Amino acid sequence: MHSDLWIEEKFSDFLGLRIKVEKVLFSGKSEFQSVDVVETKGHGKMLLNDGLIMVTERDEFAYHDMIAHVPLFVHPNPKNVLVIGGGDGGTAREVLRHASVEKCTMVEIDAMVVDACKEHIPQTSKDLEHPKMNLIIGDGVKFVNETTEKFDVIIVDSTDPIGPAQPLFGEAFYQDVYNCLADDGIVVSQGESSWYAMDIQQSLLKVLNSVFPNSYLYSFSNLTYPGGLWSFTFASKQYHPCRDFNPERVSESGLSFDYYNANLHTAAFALPSFALNGLKGLIAND
Template identity: 75%
Template sequence: MHSDLWVEEKFEDFLGLRLKVEKVLFSGKSEFQTVDVVETKGHGKMLLNDGLIMVTERDEFAYHDMISHVPLFIHPSPKKVLVIGGGDGGSAREVIRHKGVEKCTMVEIDAMVVDACKEFIPLTASALDDDRIELIIGDGVQFVKDTTEKFDVIIIDSTDPIGPATPLFGEEFYQDVNKCLSDDGIVVSQGETPWYGKEIQHSLLSVLNNVFDNTYMYSFSNLTYPGGLWCFTLASKKYHPISDFNADAVDASGLSFKYYNKGVHTAAFALPNFIRDGLQHLLKN
């Protein structure tokens, strides 16, 4: 293998992130996208979809902790959870660490992503064989339209709003999400970076506002997404992410985390002014 192989993710026409590649483990093209798994020098194994970094072993826990444990500790008794997307398996892995969760349904559109991660990134994908996870290879948009099931927590673990993920940022989709949430349900979605994705954040919160009575945004930091500081949106039918957060439940769970803790949970909703000022009118309750 050529010793000077690097992978570079370019963002628009002014930013790039380069990582040293030790070895290409998998390269394929599904009907939806190109899928690559590489071994990097400083960040372990890495998944790329259409050349964009989805997951690295070094920092995946930051994203997966925050997309899953925040809603799961706000809801007092989440038993049924739906993950849309999340083909690397990391979100579902964290969901089923909660003993009270009886079933985690995961709907991922691209089987190639799941298979590649199962084979080459077991750190995130090994839990996908768990009995409590029902893995459906299919279209999440169609699933929420058709299902009669109700879920306590829905996690939209999507890529950016390009290609197959585009409908996951639309109002019709969230109307269907609302319909299949339980009466006190919560939905959390990948919410882009405030540094470069403010328009998308604005659009997503506007959609959520039209559908839900309570909308919030919270942030986390990571190493490999452009800008480093990223957000999730949270919409709920009933619960407030701080006043209804049961911090004692975190201790009682007996779980340990690499990123998430009680203090981080609360602090994540304290948005820096440059984020809050542009979105304040879209955050409800």
């Protein structure tokens, strides 16, 4: 292996992130995208889809803690959880830590992502064979359109709205999500960057507001997504993400976390002023 191998993820035409690669562990092309797993010098193993960084061992816990535990600690008794996407397995891993969860269905469109992570990134994929796990290789858009099941929490762990993930940002998809949520259901979705993709946040929140009574945005910090500050959207038929959150449930759960905690749960919904101004009228963060 050439000793000076770096990968560079370019964002738009003005920004790049370079990371030193020690070794290429897997490289393939599925019918949907290119899939690579590399061993890096400073961030451990890393998954890239179409050259874009999805997961690194060093900071994956920040993303997976916040996408999973925020809705699961707001919902009073989440038993049936659906994950759309999330092929690396990290979101499902966190969902399955909750004692109340009886079943976690994960619908991932690309088998190559699942197989590559099972083989090379057990840190995130270790629970994909869990007895409560129902792993489906298929189209999440089609699944929510056709299923008769009702879910307490739906987590849309998608890539950016390009390629196979594009329909996961549309109104028809969220209408179907609404229909297969229980009467007090919650949906959380990967919500892009307020720094660099506020236009995508605005369009996603408009879609959510057309379907759900209230939509919210919350943020977390990470090392490898452009800008470092990244967001999730939260929409519910019934619950407020902070007023209906009981911090004692976190301590009583007996779970420990590397990123999430009860104080951070509420703080994540306090957005910087530029985001509040840019998303005015689209979020109910109060």
